[in-house]
Amino acid sequence: MIQLNVNKKNVTIDAEPEMPLLYALRDFLNLTGTKFGCGAGLCGACTVHMDGEAVRSCLMPLSAAVGKNITTIEGLSEKSDHPVQEAWLAHKVPQCGYCQSGQMMSAAALLATNAAPSDDEIDIHMQGNICRCGTYKRIKLAIKEAGKNIVREA
Amino acid sequence: MSHIENLSRRGFLKSVGVSGGVLVVGTAIPSMSFAYSESGTAGNVEHQLSVFVSIAEDGIVTLVNHRSEMGQGIRTSIPQIIAEELNANWDYINVVQAKADRKYGSQGTAGSGSIRRFFIHVRQLGAVVRDMLEQAAANIWQVNKSEVSAINHFVVHNKTGQKIAFGELAKHAAKLEIPAPENVKLKSINDFSLIGTDVKQVDLPTIIAGKMIYSHDVQLPDMLIASIERPPVVGGKVKSFDATAAKKVKGVVDVIQLKERSLPAGVFPKSGIAVVATNTWAAIEGRKKLKVVWVNGENQVHNSESYRDNLKKLVNKKGINVNNLGDVYQHDYDQSRTVEATYSVPYLHHAPMETPAATAVIKDGGCIIWAGSQNPQWGKGLVLEELGLSREQADKVEFNVVTMGGAFGRKSKGDYILEAVELAKVTSKPVKVIWSREDDIQHGFYHSVSANYCKAELTNDNSADNWIQRVALPPIGWLFNTDSKSPSDDDLSVGFADTPFKFNQMSMEKHEVSSHIRPGWMRSVSCINNSFALGSFVDELANKAKITTQQMWLNLLAEDRLVDPNSDTFKYTNYGVSLTEHPLDTARMKNVINLLADKANIDEKVSANEGWGISFFRSFNSYMAAATKVSVKNKKVTILEMHTAVDCGIVITPDRVKSQMEGAMTFGLAIALMGEITVKDGKIEQGNFHNYLIPRINQVPNMFVHIVKSNHAPGGIGEPGVPAIAPSIVNAIFHACGTRIRDLPVSKVLSI
Ligand code: FES
Ligand code: FES
Numbered sequence: 001m002i003q004l005n006v007n008k009k010n011v012t013i014d015a016e017p018e019m020p021l022l023y024a025l026r027d028f029l030n031l032t033g034t035k036f037g038c039g040a041g042l043c044g045a046c047t048v049h050m051d052g053e054a055v056r057s058c059l060m061p062l063s064a065a066v067g068k069n070i071t072t073i074e075g076l077s078e079k080s081d082h083p084v085q086e087a088w089l090a091h092k093v094p095q096c097g098y099c100q101s102g103q104m105m106s107a108a109a110l111l112a113t114n115a116a117p118s119d120d121e122i123d124i125h126m127q128g129n130i131c132r133c134g135t136y137k138r139i140k141l142a143i144k145e146a147g148k149n150i151v152r153e154a
Numbered sequence: 155m156s157h158i159e160n161l162s163r164r165g166f167l168k169s170v171g172v173s174g175g176v177l178v179v180g181t182a183i184p185s186m187s188f189a190y191s192e193s194g195t196a197g198n199v200e201h202q203l204s205v206f207v208s209i210a211e212d213g214i215v216t217l218v219n220h221r222s223e224m225g226q227g228i229r230t231s232i233p234q235i236i237a238e239e240l241n242a243n244w245d246y247i248n249v250v251q252a253k254a255d256r257k258y259g260s261q262g263t264a265g266s267g268s269i270r271r272f273f274i275h276v277r278q279l280g281a282v283v284r285d286m287l288e289q290a291a292a293n294i295w296q297v298n299k300s301e302v303s304a305i306n307h308f309v310v311h312n313k314t315g316q317k318i319a320f321g322e323l324a325k326h327a328a329k330l331e332i333p334a335p336e337n338v339k340l341k342s343i344n345d346f347s348l349i350g351t352d353v354k355q356v357d358l359p360t361i362i363a364g365k366m367i368y369s370h371d372v373q374l375p376d377m378l379i380a381s382i383e384r385p386p387v388v389g390g391k392v393k394s395f396d397a398t399a400a401k402k403v404k405g406v407v408d409v410i411q412l413k414e415r416s417l418p419a420g421v422f423p424k425s426g427i428a429v430v431a432t433n434t435w436a437a438i439e440g441r442k443k444l445k446v447v448w449v450n451g452e453n454q455v456h457n458s459e460s461y462r463d464n465l466k467k468l469v470n471k472k473g474i475n476v477n478n479l480g481d482v483y484q485h486d487y488d489q490s491r492t493v494e495a496t497y498s499v500p501y502l503h504h505a506p507m508e509t510p511a512a513t514a515v516i517k518d519g520g521c522i523i524w525a526g527s528q529n530p531q532w533g534k535g536l537v538l539e540e541l542g543l544s545r546e547q548a549d550k551v552e553f554n555v556v557t558m559g560g561a562f563g564r565k566s567k568g569d570y571i572l573e574a575v576e577l578a579k580v581t582s583k584p585v586k587v588i589w590s591r592e593d594d595i596q597h598g599f600y601h602s603v604s605a606n607y608c609k610a611e612l613t614n615d616n617s618a619d620n621w622i623q624r625v626a627l628p629p630i631g632w633l634f635n636t637d638s639k640s641p642s643d644d645d646l647s648v649g650f651a652d653t654p655f656k657f658n659q660m661s662m663e664k665h666e667v668s669s670h671i672r673p674g675w676m677r678s679v680s681c682i683n684n685s686f687a688l689g690s691f692v693d694e695l696a697n698k699a700k701i702t703t704q705q706m707w708l709n710l711l712a713e714d715r716l717v718d719p720n721s722d723t724f725k726y727t728n729y730g731v732s733l734t735e736h737p738l739d740t741a742r743m744k745n746v747i748n749l750l751a752d753k754a755n756i757d758e759k760v761s762a763n764e765g766w767g768i769s770f771f772r773s774f775n776s777y778m779a780a781a782t783k784v785s786v787k788n789k790k791v792t793i794l795e796m797h798t799a800v801d802c803g804i805v806i807t808p809d810r811v812k813s814q815m816e817g818a819m820t821f822g823l824a825i826a827l828m829g830e831i832t833v834k835d836g837k838i839e840q841g842n843f844h845n846y847l848i849p850r851i852n853q854v855p856n857m858f859v860h861i862v863k864s865n866h867a868p869g870g871i872g873e874p875g876v877p878a879i880a881p882s883i884v885n886a887i888f889h890a891c892g893t894r895i896r897d898l899p900v901s902k903v904l905s906i
Contacts, residue, residue: 015433015435016404016435019433019435020435023433023434023435024435026370026371026434027373027379027433027434027435028433030373032364032367032370032371032373033363033364033365034364035368035370035507035508035559036370036434036509036588037507037508037509037591038591038842038843039438039590039591040591040842040843040844042591042842042843042844043507043591043843045507072364073363073364074363074364074365076364080359080362080363085362085363088362089358089359089362092352092355092358092809092813094357094358094361094362095560095813095814095817096506096507096508096557096558096559096560096561097357097361097366097557097559098368098506098507098508098559098560099507099559100361100362101364104362122851123851123852124852126851127850127851127852129851130507130843130848130850131507131820131851132505132506132507132560132562132848133507133560133817133820134816134817134818134819134820134821134849134854135813135816135817136820136849136851136854137816137854137856137857138813138816139851140851
């Protein structure tokens with residue numbers, strides 16, 4: 001039995017400690033907003049926050065997630081109104097949408113420490129998130145807008 | 155002529171989960187053969203009801219959409235067309251996804267055809283419903299219908315300003331006869347107020363919340379998850395396997411050998427060994443412990459490197475005539491004015507962000523399926539066959555079409571769906587088959603490796619003539635018939651034998667080749683290699699003539715005219731539609747090229763090591779020109795800026811046209827710079843995103859889309875943006891540094 005804290009709730013999962021967090025979230029907690037894209041840390045579709053930091057859940061064994069605060073896209077905000085989500089909506093970023101939970105989680109983690117990232121900083125931070133549909137241009141615009149809104153609200 | 159039916163009294167929409175509809179009207183959308191060679195394989199779907207409008211008493215208008223969503227925004231655009239003719243208020247529109255059912259007509263979402271083919275029909279449906287609502291109001295006021303008009307979800311009496319809401323009128327309208335669609339007036343294009351605007355995007359809030367359900371996300375009580383080890387070589391079989399260790403993994407329920415399949419490969423599963431488990435991780439871990447010995451079969455002879463070299467040699471020889479004018483072989487070429495070049499493109503793979511996945515459960519001799527599919531009807535037909543059911547028993551298979559996390563052609567094939575059905579049958583449990591990324595990359599249906607050859611001589615007025623063009627590639631037809639050795643006329647109607655250029659003499663030829671891995675339709679299909687060759691070659695001709703590439707295009711296209719590529723030897727298929735509605739119009743071609751050159755400012759002075767490249771391609775009845783600016787320093791290429799100018803006729807949802815073009819630029823950039831699937835001893839060598847590269851955010855530049863305002867019939871949008879991109883990039887590289895790249899990807903020569 002493994003105890004986790006996911007989206008501010010304590011949960012118990014009957015799974016092996018080496019099972020990656022991704023599969024526990026999806027299969028056991030029915031939090032399917034976090035996606036499988038590669039299973040190898042190469043695409044970022046599975047990005048969640050662990051104590052506020054963006055991590056790839058497909059490579060994160062449950063044992064390493066114990067005692068940490070895990071946040072998934074479902075817990076990023078109460079009403080899907082995190083500044084990142086609002087900017088994503090305003091710029092109509094998603095096409096198929098499949099990569100976007102991971103993109104938004106990566107972006108939110110970036111903006112939490114740097115609300116006014118430069119183009120280069122965005123490039124470096126977001127490089128691990130693939131979007132096969134090709135929404136990068138809008139992702140950049142949306143990150144900048146979300147950053148401005150974060151500064152304004154602060 | 156459209157056939158439109160009043161279904162109000164039949165509780166018709168219950169089956170798709172729509173209730174409360176008081177007025178329900180549905181229409182047939184005629185089935186058509188697929189633009190590129192899907193005809194005959196997807197099965198002929200008869201004219202059956204395919205789109206429905208349902209109006210409830212509270213005024214909510216529910217639209218059942220029969221097209222599959224995969225990121226192109228079709229779930230918004232089709233309803234937008236109906237709402238336009240209906241004069242409905244977009245805030246009261248609710249869109250429901252249709253299940254796969256023959257009563258919905260052709261659901262195949264491929265060939266960029268959703269709007270291109272059904273525009274008028276969909277409009278007529280909206281107009282008919284509007285007419286009925288107007289008639290109902292006129293009856294209530296006892297006035298002539300001409301005195302009333304539908305405005306923004308109400309019918310208004312023009313003189314008095316009295317109005318009745320759509321919701322209230324629905325029950326009255328439901329009792330009326332359906333007017334003949336041809337007697338109902340469609341709105342004038344100039345009166346469009348919804349079409350051409352960016353309405354609220356239907357699925358966005360759900361995606362942003364992380365709540366969109368894709369195939370991977372389907373969960374059922376008691377469900378098992380399957381991960382399948384498939385034969386690495388096409389046509390390979392299991393010789394023996396040892397499942398002892400796999401079965402010991404906690405959570406693994408069973409290890410099942412799938413039934414053997416033989417060639418032609420069709421879109422059937424590859425068979426193999428499935429590990430089924432109570433959770434995804436257990437299935438993956440169990441599979442790692444499987445020991446399988448394969449018999450690889452004859453396709454293990456395949457090596458893509460030597461195969462590609464051979465294609466290139468082949469196209470340097472005279473081939474089989476496809477379409478010709480005069481006799482170029484009698485012509486005495488002036489070598490100083492002749493350009494001759496061979497281009498090649500490797501195997502490519504779709505790699506949608508969401509790998510294939512499907513869930514099935516067997517019920518009462520039939521089954522229920524949940525899967526993303528670009529062609530649920532084809533899939534359903536395959537499932538019926540798999541279960542030994544006839545077409546008449548179609549009701550026994552319920553196909554729930556799930557949103558796709560990208561598809562790009564991959565998800566037209568039903569292999570992954572059949573795998574789920576097969577395993578659900580064996581286990582008597584709901585089974586979800588999930589594909590790993592390695593599965594996706596190694597067991598796909600690949601864009602065919604190809605070689606194209608071009609030769610032409612410059613004319614005195616800086617155009618070109620005595621044009622020879624040849625192509626060699628493993629044809630998609632091989633999937634269904636192993637005797638198929640060369641592309642069909644349909645496959646050659648995609649910017650190869652349908653040249654818009656004005657020649658006195660030309661010879662378009664093809665070659666015959668053997669096939670060894672499964673070919674498939676990938677976003678814009680053979681337009682990819684045809685456009686790469688043509689767009690590069692025009693640039694090479696321009697360079698030889700010492701004129702701009704833009705000018706060379708204009709010279710080759712010559713005067714404004716409508717081109718008919720049909721000849722005694724070549725039947726042009728025009729992406730499945732008539733030349734009357736969708737002509738090959740050189741005026742539109744030149745216009746889009748000029749617009750691009752102007753907007754992208756390609757004649758600007760650039761720094762040393764920088765250059766602009768352009769190209770043009772018409773496909774899926776849309777006209778697309780692309781410009782790319784690059785810099786090449788120390789053998790490293792950086793893409794600086796990309797532009798697309800597009801004339802796709804009437805635009806329904808401009809923002810989704812833009813987003814498709816942005817996506818196409820990125821997709822084309824991947825093809826040009828980094829995409830390559832290689833095969834060794836019949837096995838795909840790539841496995842995940844570390845060796846099958848997809849552009850990252852830092853590799854994609856700022857992008858601009860310029861849309862031509864047009865009242866022409868709408869063309870496709872999902873695919874036409876792709877073909878012109880790769881040649882625009884290699885041309886830019888040439889102009890930046892003088893290196894001409896004829897074999898993709900660029901990463902073979904320059905670092906990226
Ligand atoms: S699924 Fe975790 S990085 Fe791709
Ligand atoms: S929106 Fe489809 S993969 Fe990013």
